[in-house]
Amino acid sequence: MTFAALLTQEQVEKVHDASLEILEEVGLKVRFEPARELFKAHGCRVEEERVKFPRAVVEKYRRLVPSSFTFHARDPKFDKTIPQDSPVIVTASSAPDIIDPVTGRERRAESADIARIAHLINELPGYDIFSISTLAEDAPQDQFTVSRLYPSLKYCLKPLRVTTTNMKDTMSVMNMAYMVAGGEAAYKEHPFLTHHYCPIVSPLTMDHLSTENVMFFAQQGLPVYPTIVPNAGLTSPMSMAGTLAQGNAEFLAGLMLMQMTKEGTPTIYATLGTVADMRSGAYTSGAIECGMLHMAYAQMARFYNVPAGGYVGLTNSKVNDAQAGYETGMSGIAGLLGGMDMFNIGGLIDALKTFDFAKAVIDDEMALMMKRMKRGISFNEDDLAVNLIKEIGPGGSFITVKHTISRMKTEAVMTKMADRDARTIWEKKGALDIQSRAMNRVKEIMSKNTAPLIPPDVDAKIREAYPGLVEGMLEPIP
Amino acid sequence: MTFAALLTQEQVEKVHDASLEILEEVGLKVRFEPARELFKAHGCRVEEERVKFPRAVVEKYRRLVPSSFTFHARDPKFDKTIPQDSPVIVTASSAPDIIDPVTGRERRAESADIARIAHLINELPGYDIFSISTLAEDAPQDQFTVSRLYPSLKYCLKPLRVTTTNMKDTMSVMNMAYMVAGGEAAYKEHPFLTHHYCPIVSPLTMDHLSTENVMFFAQQGLPVYPTIVPNAGLTSPMSMAGTLAQGNAEFLAGLMLMQMTKEGTPTIYATLGTVADMRSGAYTSGAIECGMLHMAYAQMARFYNVPAGGYVGLTNSKVNDAQAGYETGMSGIAGLLGGMDMFNIGGLIDALKTFDFAKAVIDDEMALMMKRMKRGISFNEDDLAVNLIKEIGPGGSFITVKHTISRMKTEAVMTKMADRDARTIWEKKGALDIQSRAMNRVKEIMSKNTAPLIPPDVDAKIREAYPGLVEGMLEPIP
Numbered sequence: 001m002t003f004a005a006l007l008t009q010e011q012v013e014k015v016h017d018a019s020l021e022i023l024e025e026v027g028l029k030v031r032f033e034p035a036r037e038l039f040k041a042h043g044c045r046v047e048e049e050r051v052k053f054p055r056a057v058v059e060k061y062r063r064l065v066p067s068s069f070t071f072h073a074r075d076p077k078f079d080k081t082i083p084q085d086s087p088v089i090v091t092a093s094s095a096p097d098i099i100d101p102v103t104g105r106e107r108r109a110e111s112a113d114i115a116r117i118a119h120l121i122n123e124l125p126g127y128d129i130f131s132i133s134t135l136a137e138d139a140p141q142d143q144f145t146v147s148r149l150y151p152s153l154k155y156c157l158k159p160l161r162v163t164t165t166n167m168k169d170t171m172s173v174m175n176m177a178y179m180v181a182g183g184e185a186a187y188k189e190h191p192f193l194t195h196h197y198c199p200i201v202s203p204l205t206m207d208h209l210s211t212e213n214v215m216f217f218a219q220q221g222l223p224v225y226p227t228i229v230p231n232a233g234l235t236s237p238m239s240m241a242g243t244l245a246q247g248n249a250e251f252l253a254g255l256m257l258m259q260m261t262k263e264g265t266p267t268i269y270a271t272l273g274t275v276a277d278m279r280s281g282a283y284t285s286g287a288i289e290c291g292m293l294h295m296a297y298a299q300m301a302r303f304y305n306v307p308a309g310g311y312v313g314l315t316n317s318k319v320n321d322a323q324a325g326y327e328t329g330m331s332g333i334a335g336l337l338g339g340m341d342m343f344n345i346g347g348l349i350d351a352l353k354t355f356d357f358a359k360a361v362i363d364d365e366m367a368l369m370m371k372r373m374k375r376g377i378s379f380n381e382d383d384l385a386v387n388l389i390k391e392i393g394p395g396g397s398f399i400t401v402k403h404t405i406s407r408m409k410t411e412a413v414m415t416k417m418a419d420r421d422a423r424t425i426w427e428k429k430g431a432l433d434i435q436s437r438a439m440n441r442v443k444e445i446m447s448k449n450t451a452p453l454i455p456p457d458v459d460a461k462i463r464e465a466y467p468g469l470v471e472g473m474l475e476p477i478p
Numbered sequence: 479m480t481f482a483a484l485l486t487q488e489q490v491e492k493v494h495d496a497s498l499e500i501l502e503e504v505g506l507k508v509r510f511e512p513a514r515e516l517f518k519a520h521g522c523r524v525e526e527e528r529v530k531f532p533r534a535v536v537e538k539y540r541r542l543v544p545s546s547f548t549f550h551a552r553d554p555k556f557d558k559t560i561p562q563d564s565p566v567i568v569t570a571s572s573a574p575d576i577i578d579p580v581t582g583r584e585r586r587a588e589s590a591d592i593a594r595i596a597h598l599i600n601e602l603p604g605y606d607i608f609s610i611s612t613l614a615e616d617a618p619q620d621q622f623t624v625s626r627l628y629p630s631l632k633y634c635l636k637p638l639r640v641t642t643t644n645m646k647d648t649m650s651v652m653n654m655a656y657m658v659a660g661g662e663a664a665y666k667e668h669p670f671l672t673h674h675y676c677p678i679v680s681p682l683t684m685d686h687l688s689t690e691n692v693m694f695f696a697q698q699g700l701p702v703y704p705t706i707v708p709n710a711g712l713t714s715p716m717s718m719a720g721t722l723a724q725g726n727a728e729f730l731a732g733l734m735l736m737q738m739t740k741e742g743t744p745t746i747y748a749t750l751g752t753v754a755d756m757r758s759g760a761y762t763s764g765a766i767e768c769g770m771l772h773m774a775y776a777q778m779a780r781f782y783n784v785p786a787g788g789y790v791g792l793t794n795s796k797v798n799d800a801q802a803g804y805e806t807g808m809s810g811i812a813g814l815l816g817g818m819d820m821f822n823i824g825g826l827i828d829a830l831k832t833f834d835f836a837k838a839v840i841d842d843e844m845a846l847m848m849k850r851m852k853r854g855i856s857f858n859e860d861d862l863a864v865n866l867i868k869e870i871g872p873g874g875s876f877i878t879v880k881h882t883i884s885r886m887k888t889e890a891v892m893t894k895m896a897d898r899d900a901r902t903i904w905e906k907k908g909a910l911d912i913q914s915r916a917m918n919r920v921k922e923i924m925s926k927n928t929a930p931l932i933p934p935d936v937d938a939k940i941r942e943a944y945p946g947l948v949e950g951m952l953e954p955i956p
Binding site: 050 | 479480481482483484485489492493496499500503504505506507528584679681682683710711712713714715716717718719720722723724753755756757758759760761762764765766767769770774794795796797798799800801802803804805806807808810811812815816828829831832837840844847848850851854855856857860861862863864866867868870871872873874875876877881882883885886887889890891892893895896897898899901904909911912913
């Protein structure tokens, strides 16, 4: 596939140049002292909290970044490497709220919800990575993140993406991972958690805790990557070009942090760029401009030869209506055809605030469509079928030929959610919209293959090590 | 913008070669005798109804096709030329049914519906061309098409796309157009109807009446173009490559018909390719494979240097749900980034069978998003905003600067339908989904600027010339 490009090659280079100018002349405010020391030790100019990055330093370190990034899974058959396995589909994460699957009402999300979601994502074929979709309101004090991780480990074998708060929280998470893996060494052989942070607050500020975490994981040689989040009109210029320039400078700053910590640390050019709706200041994760920015950032990623990904196609809608469908679909395809490798796209509504089970199922079908498109058009002699066309001739039918029968399940996505019935049949089946059909599928999935994926003896040890830990048990949806 | 491409240049040439082989060795069954004579007179081999096209003949005539196509409007400010003005957004057309805007129930469409739809399309900024959306069940005998055209002329000044049945029907339509224009000569100076047919029935059969119409309009120098409609697994091979090869042969046959009728006749590489869902034989206009085929055909169109367009993103859903949104959105963006110029995309649900007012309004907003994407990223010094980024510095805000305020309404689409409110505000406003908001907008538009656009004296003459003609009056929606 040749990717669509919104920028010319000259414009890509102009963005790069503008970023170098910004990094050299403005630099970043860096709040975490060890990071400032790290930058200083590697040739940057440090004045109080401000760090300025000479061009030559940026040009040196940006060339050290590897061209691929691997998400490891507890079951290695689910390992995914980008760009090779792209598009890699990830749930969008950390929503505080959830649409209750029984009442249909919005409420705070809890750890029991995460058990259900983890199982759903484990079972849905379109998803490659489970980035823990919600927070857990019922988390005991000092168990903020393990309360999210534990139900995820219990019901999902796909790669997990997780974020943590402070280093204490991080160590608590890592200890649980080590226990599940059978020890620290075993875990490090196949680190099934990928850590994610937003260490850079736009404009141009490197935070304390997230920066510390990124440095820690890079040092340890464990998978971690940062996302940049400029919001045009609020935290970056109200112009896509300006938001590209600033965002790219922020990406390069994160890249340098990682490469200076440990050369050759893999990363992703990960983005959540938006253009604010200045009529209300709304965060427009569903807007087409969000899709456009992601296409352009993906082009910058190709310039640096690093995989591209991000939060794209995340609807502002509060319900699973046509807006939710087109916002996810339009920017999802824009990102795909623009060359993104990884998509934090599934399961959330209301601008990343709320998880919805039906949305996750619908997004799974969109994910399969995106993968079909990326697979492209097969083109051997048998595909071209000139002899078959000759044989059938004008006015003939292809319906019963072997060529058709042998290909009918592979040429097209065998959709499960899309309604393609005649209206009369659709009415006989209850005249359901896709939201209702998706909820039926959620209930069905929730009642199958529900055995916990942590062995009982390991589970017992975990529960002993974390007194008061949430149950994280999967319950079917009545 | 650099377009996304699913085919390599070598594959494009292979499709072209395969088409030449098909045209030369299989040819088409041509049912309309004057067309067979025309082909014979221009170097084709004719055996009974079969016409075979030597390579040299195809290569000669395919080079005569102009590189642009103009849709004229009654008000020339609405004229559109592709590819220059692309993306040009057209309603999808000729649905037999409609969702009644008052009862919400599906029923046969009538001429009064067309008056409302014509007015809606005239008022919605995303639409460029009104291809008459529905049939008219109440059409008097012998007024099959004028019953659709009359309400369209009465309420829409944008270019109209129309199809006709036999030549008697065609002449009836043309006479009405001449009367509105102030005579045949005046009409021909600015022919505000564009005629459309599907003269080729896949596989490889050229029909009688449509072929006659295409030849008539080409002869007259009036705007006309055909669409090819291969359906993989039923009327073409169950492979995208084979469907490309056969469809491309069919396109070239239509092209030759037009160029042999009159050299230099403009046309469009217009397509409605699908891959059948062989589980039920369903017509999958909403499937991602439909979007992929359109991208590939657009690539073929670039090879021939002719504008590309077609029926893309037409949902199979029966209602305006998330499926309707993502099916239109995903294939719409795929077509746009694949280089299509014209999109027959708006207003229909249920695989082109049913018009829905809310869908037309939602598609209008998607159209504006597609146009925004095509406009791309502006890239002058002021856009790049490096000085502004320096000035604001780390931790600053862009919210109140002049750069932001002067651009906030142009950088992003000022959406009208998308909900971007906080949940509490959305609930206060009635917790409406986009279907409900769109119907409110329909009702609002239906009550404004409702004066007929045919002057009373002309109208009187038309009604005299067409006894029993439908009223075609616009009624508000209660």
